[in-house]
Structures are given as C-alpha cells and as structure tokens.
Amino acid sequence: MPKRRRKPKNTATSDVGGEDSVVLRETIPLQLRYYGDPVLRKRAEPVSEITDAERQFADQMLMTLAATGNGIGLAATQVGVLKRLIVVNIGEEDDEAYEPLVLFNPEILSSDGEIVAEEGCLSIPDVTADVKRPENIVVEGLDAHNEFVHIEADGLLARVLQHEIDHLNGILFIDRISGLKRRLLSDELQRLQRAERPS
Numbered sequence: 001m002p003k004r005r006r007k008p009k010n011t012a013t014s015d016v017g018g019e020d021s022v023v024l025r026e027t028i029p030l031q032l033r034y035y036g037d038p039v040l041r042k043r044a045e046p047v048s049e050i051t052d053a054e055r056q057f058a059d060q061m062l063m064t065l066a067a068t069g070n071g072i073g074l075a076a077t078q079v080g081v082l083k084r085l086i087v088v089n090i091g092e093e094d095d096e097a098y099e100p101l102v103l104f105n106p107e108i109l110s111s112d113g114e115i116v117a118e119e120g121c122l123s124i125p126d127v128t129a130d131v132k133r134p135e136n137i138v139v140e141g142l143d144a145h146n147e148f149v150h151i152e153a154d155g156l157l158a159r160v161l162q163h164e165i166d167h168l169n170g171i172l173f174i175d176r177i178s179g180l181k182r183r184l185l186s187d188e189l190q191r192l193q194r195a196e197r198p199s
C-alpha cells in the first residue's frame, strides 16, 4: 500500500504474561512471507474465539506492521498464519487521524463506485501498480475485544481493507491488474519468486 511513515500507538496488552511472553518477544517482528511462498495463495480460516492468544497475536501483527516503517496494513496470511485477521494503520488522511485497527473475520457487506489508485504490498517488495477497486465499502467484523465492528469506508481506508481482505482469500493485488500490465511486471515477479529469503 502507499507509503506512510507513522508508528501506531502501542496497543500491546499488558494482561498477557507467563512464560510464553519472553519467547514471543524474541519473535517480533514476525517473519514476513514473500511472493512465491505458497501460503500467500491459501484461504485463511475464520477465528472462532478471540482469546488472549489471539489478542497477543494481533498485537504482534501491529508491531510487525510498525517495524516495516512504511506499511499501512497486514494480513495474518502474510506472516504465514491462516487466520482471518487483518491489522490496518493508515495514520492520517485528509486531516483525519485513524486509530490502528484490528479486525477478525472481516467481511465486505457491500461496495459501490470504482476508483483506480496505486498499490504495493509488503509481500511483493518494490512492485507497484494501479489497481481498480470499488470506491466505497461497508465492512463488518470483530475487534480484539470481541466487539462487533461496522465500518463505512472510502479513500485509503477502503483500499487497504480490500487489499488485506483479499490476502485472506489468497488474492494478491497483482491478480487485479490487467494481463498486459502484469506481463510488464513479470520479470520483476520472477526475480522475487527466485529470491532467497531468510526463513
């Protein structure tokens, strides 16, 4: 997604401790998965119960997103976890400040309009393309406290939500560009697919 430089507020829960927490701290930021990794093509499963472990994972996702320096959204799929969870932190848009957003089991209920904007993806480094998507969407899901969330989004928020929900269905933004444009990117994509990545 477009680059923004703003750290999210630290929303780490302090009520999760125990012996696991030391191990978890050592694993932050979580390892990002990159284009060519088969996990990015899998469909993520709904989260049936939002437990402390799920909340802690959501916090790790937010910290991982912050650690990228320019990311504004992250889906669990991108760290190799096939759960329907996304985190979004777009910072400010049009003088409006947005809180970091944690959304379990997000669903797009409706959409309308059409708009083209440039996208990128933390899992597909250094590749950007114009992508046409609905302009306005209505999304529902659950937050980290198991509360129902209803979002009517436009602009950057609508775009990042659609991009991240696509990840949960194994869809990448390059799937949504025309064949011609994708062919122009094919050398770059093949290079990424062959790239050695830390495991």
Ligand SMILES: [Zn+2]
Residues within 6 Å of the ligand: 001, 120, 121, 122, 123, 163, 167
């Ligand atoms: Zn992405």
